[in-house]
Amino acid sequence: MTTTPSNALTAALFNATVEATARLLLFVQPADAALSAFFRMKKSGARDRAFIAETAYAVLRRKRSLERIAGKDATPRQLVLLSLFRVRGMSQRQLEPALLPSDLEWMAAIRQQPEPELSLAEKLDFPDWLAERLAARMSDEELLALSRALNTTAPLDLRVNTFKTNRNTVARKLTADGIESTPCPYAPEGLRLKGKPALQKHPYYLDGSIEVQDEGSQLLGHLLAPKRSEMVVDFCAGAGGKTLLLGAMMRSTGRLYAFDVSDKRLAKMKPRVARSGLSNVHPACLSGENDQRVRRLAGKIDRVLVDAPCSGLGTLRRNPDLKWRQTPQSIDELTVKQASILAAASRMLKPGGRLVYATCSILSEENEAIVDAFLAGHPEFRRLSAREVLAEQGINLECGEDMKLLPQTHATDGFYAAVMERVA
Numbered sequence: 001m002t003t004t005p006s007n008a009l010t011a012a013l014f015n016a017t018v019e020a021t022a023r024l025l026l027f028v029q030p031a032d033a034a035l036s037a038f039f040r041m042k043k044s045g046a047r048d049r050a051f052i053a054e055t056a057y058a059v060l061r062r063k064r065s066l067e068r069i070a071g072k073d074a075t076p077r078q079l080v081l082l083s084l085f086r087v088r089g090m091s092q093r094q095l096e097p098a099l100l101p102s103d104l105e106w107m108a109a110i111r112q113q114p115e116p117e118l119s120l121a122e123k124l125d126f127p128d129w130l131a132e133r134l135a136a137r138m139s140d141e142e143l144l145a146l147s148r149a150l151n152t153t154a155p156l157d158l159r160v161n162t163f164k165t166n167r168n169t170v171a172r173k174l175t176a177d178g179i180e181s182t183p184c185p186y187a188p189e190g191l192r193l194k195g196k197p198a199l200q201k202h203p204y205y206l207d208g209s210i211e212v213q214d215e216g217s218q219l220l221g222h223l224l225a226p227k228r229s230e231m232v233v234d235f236c237a238g239a240g241g242k243t244l245l246l247g248a249m250m251r252s253t254g255r256l257y258a259f260d261v262s263d264k265r266l267a268k269m270k271p272r273v274a275r276s277g278l279s280n281v282h283p284a285c286l287s288g289e290n291d292q293r294v295r296r297l298a299g300k301i302d303r304v305l306v307d308a309p310c311s312g313l314g315t316l317r318r319n320p321d322l323k324w325r326q327t328p329q330s331i332d333e334l335t336v337k338q339a340s341i342l343a344a345a346s347r348m349l350k351p352g353g354r355l356v357y358a359t360c361s362i363l364s365e366e367n368e369a370i371v372d373a374f375l376a377g378h379p380e381f382r383r384l385s386a387r388e389v390l391a392e393q394g395i396n397l398e399c400g401e402d403m404k405l406l407p408q409t410h411a412t413d414g415f416y417a418a419v420m421e422r423v424a
Helices: 011-024 031-041 046-061 063-070 076-087 092-098 101-112 120-124 128-135 140-150 167-176 215-224 241-249 263-276 292-296 328-346 368-377 386-391
Strands: 156-160 181-183 190-193 210-212 231-234 255-260 281-285 301-307 349-359 381-384 403-405 415-422
Touching: 011 031, 011 046, 011 076, 011 092, 031 046, 046 063, 046 076, 063 076, 063 120, 076 092, 076 101, 120 128, 120 140, 128 140, 156 167, 156 215, 156 241, 167 181, 167 190, 190 215, 215 241, 215 301, 215 349, 215 386, 215 403, 215 415, 231 241, 241 255, 241 263, 241 281, 241 301, 255 263, 263 281, 301 328, 328 349, 328 368, 349 368, 368 381, 368 415, 381 386, 386 403, 386 415
Parallel strands: 231 255, 231 301, 255 281, 301 349
Antiparallel strands: 156 190, 156 210, 181 190, 349 415, 381 415, 403 415
């Protein structure tokens, strides 16, 4: 008599996973939003939600190679099944209770076929255009290391709000609550957690002592390095993660403008600012980069951070759908917008002021190319060494003249940042 293993998959959970994955594969909205909508509609326990999310994201990460094995016409059901077997390492005994006879027949046929020869793009699990652009400046070995890192799950990083507390105090409290953490290797306010504990109800989260923020994102604040009582602008503030860091570095003094073109994003910032205890943050929704509020600040600002809208291809550990949703055309549109935003933001700086241009992209056309073109057309600005700016703050990071962070090297998202100064 055969027995069902205790960790066997149920048909209900498998079918729910297939349904969720099918929704994500439509690419009509960001994967995290599509998954949230699915969970609101289909109530399930935390463990089941984690299984569904991990499996659906595994399909998104490995879609290219899975389709090469399963065939271009593979259904979401087949991709989920292959992912559970090939990527997540589940055995046939664990899977069998959830499967139909036709699933088992299909799996048997897949097992019997020879391993296909994969192209470079298929090995990377990238679309052809992205593989080609990266291959122009990286070796195959470097590319494979990058794709392996981008196809893993990102760790959970916290930023400690130093306006309220310090890293050691938070680490001790987390340990007492059974949450393991280690100091981030570079960001002085950063803690990296073991696993993915739920933090939304933790007292330190509720009172604004901690925020979830990737270590690479935290380092952008240290490149800008705002001082007390300065006039500072976070030009593409979004929901305010970096704004809160800048405000804490300024010790809630001076004036910190948080500009964005999205009311919805700025609305998400308001409760976070309230929790943080900061009183120097002034959010404003702009009509565009040439809004009259921007023009009024011309030549008056000490420091400007431009975390530009970008492809997000450095965040594939968290947003694997982006590599399938972005196109060469969307990148071309973004680079026009990036150049325009950088030029507009630069006009606010006073002589001696600092400008930081940043993206979470790994494409040089969104990064160095934008900055090089800007500096060529704006002789009143000069480039500073990002490595030296960080070293002045005791952060020893070998990142080059411009800061380039990669997941396989720095265990952060892929980030780019250039530091510039308006010559007095």
